Amino acid sequence: MEAIILAGGFGTRLKPLTYTRAKSLLPIMNRPMISYIVNQLPDEVNRVILAVNYRKKEIEEFFEGNDFGKEIIVNEEKTPLGTGGAAKFAEKHITGSFFVLNSDIISSLDMKKMVDFHYKNNGFITISLWPVKNVSEFGVVDIEGDRIKKFVEKPRPEEAPSNLINAGAYFMEPEVMDRIESGRLVSMEKEIFPKVIGEGKSFLGYRVSGYWIDVGRIKSYLRVHRILMEKTGKENFVGENCKIQGKVSGSCLGDGVFVGEGTEVRDSILYDRVHVSEMAKMKNCVIGEDCEIGRDSDLENVVIGDNEVIEDGSMIRDKKIWTQKIPEGYPEEQVGNVLKR
Ligand code: GDD
Numbered sequence: 001m002e003a004i005i006l007a008g009g010f011g012t013r014l015k016p017l018t019y020t021r022a023k024s025l026l027p028i029m030n031r032p033m034i035s036y037i038v039n040q041l042p043d044e045v046n047r048v049i050l051a052v053n054y055r056k057k058e059i060e061e062f063f064e065g066n067d068f069g070k071e072i073i074v075n076e077e078k079t080p081l082g083t084g085g086a087a088k089f090a091e092k093h094i095t096g097s098f099f100v101l102n103s104d105i106i107s108s109l110d111m112k113k114m115v116d117f118h119y120k121n122n123g124f125i126t127i128s129l130w131p132v133k134n135v136s137e138f139g140v141v142d143i144e145g146d147r148i149k150k151f152v153e154k155p156r157p158e159e160a161p162s163n164l165i166n167a168g169a170y171f172m173e174p175e176v177m178d179r180i181e182s183g184r185l186v187s188m189e190k191e192i193f194p195k196v197i198g199e200g201k202s203f204l205g206y207r208v209s210g211y212w213i214d215v216g217r218i219k220s221y222l223r224v225h226r227i228l229m230e231k232t233g234k235e236n237f238v239g240e241n242c243k244i245q246g247k248v249s250g251s252c253l254g255d256g257v258f259v260g261e262g263t264e265v266r267d268s269i270l271y272d273r274v275h276v277s278e279m280a281k282m283k284n285c286v287i288g289e290d291c292e293i294g295r296d297s298d299l300e301n302v303v304i305g306d307n308e309v310i311e312d313g314s315m316i317r318d319k320k321i322w323t324q325k326i327p328e329g330y331p332e333e334q335v336g337n338v339l340k341r
């Protein structure tokens with residue numbers, strides 16, 4: 001059985017962190033986000049197709065250096081084909097019913113049970129569902145029993161049919177591929193799902209129980225750390241060779257991080273080799289690799305890309321910091337899933 005992992009987005013809502021790495025390689029407790037999804041796959045899945053484009057090489061290298069006990073195929077799109085187009089582009093590797101998975105979701109979804117549910121109920125497509133308060137950033141369903149009657153991607157508030165959203169994991173029959181045009185940008189959510197529902201096919205919803213976090217935004221990226229760290233029962237998650245002289249709480253530190261005397265780091269994520277000088281304050285921040293944070297600085301709700309230097313005594317609030325060149329071809333706005341309205 002195959003799983004197509006959609007790992008081709010630019011992660012524009014996670015910039016500047018994604019200026020220098022693929023979204024799916026963003027660390028969560030010092031492990032690339034994509035490794036959580038691959039580890040979650042049921043044993044039946046013996047082949048994983050990584051639908052990639054932006055920073056493909058690094059994703060490939062990660063899988064070359066880490067064995068997950070499954071065949072890994074790196075399927076590169078020359079230009080982003082969208083969530084549907086990327087799945088279609090992987091068609092040649094599909095041998096039967098298959099998964100399609102967003103790569104920016106951390107959840108307790110039991111994929112084996114989802115497959116059982118799909119077969120038991122004769123599904124054509126089964127998608128995972130999760131309830132949220134504010135649905136406007138998601139795909140939203142109208143459901144009767146287990147059967148989805150309507151799917152609307154990123155609806156305006158007045159258009160949202162319920163508070164149940166697409167949780168980003170699909171199990172599909174191979175004939176779904178016949179509905180996707182090849183060679184162009186196709187949104188699974190905006191084009192294919194409504195089309196399949198319109199045909200009257202069995203389009204089912206499977207509810208996730210436990211936890212579900214979309215890691216596509218900085219806020220949720222911080223939150224996923226909080227939730228997973230709580231599970232470890234430890235106050236912090238600290239990598240190797242760190243030197244901590246100040247106070248660190250609720251935070252995740254990569255390898256080789258330095259925190260100077262009198263400095264307080266709270267609820268933050270510090271990547272490898274971040275150096276925070278003395279008497280600084282930091283709260284709710286994500287700090288990229290090799291950054292240097294000056295003494296006496298005070299940072300709150302700040303995201304800093306790799307290799308930046310923050311001057312001594314800087315007071316910064318609610319800001320994304322990137323002073324270097326933006327990589328060529330990096331888009332201003334989301335491309336793959338959402339076609340601009
Ligand atoms: N290969 C490839 N090519 N992958 C892509 C492309 C592309 O052109 N565009 C997006 N992706 C990947 C992203 O990396 C992500 O893993 C997944 O497809 C979904 O794209 P996002 O850009 O993250 O979409 P979203 O978060 O706005 O919305 C999606 O996820 C929500 C749940 O988090 C939709 O599926 C919503 O319906 C859903 O509710």
Ligand code: MG
Pocket residue numbers: 102104214216
């Ligand atoms: Mg997303």
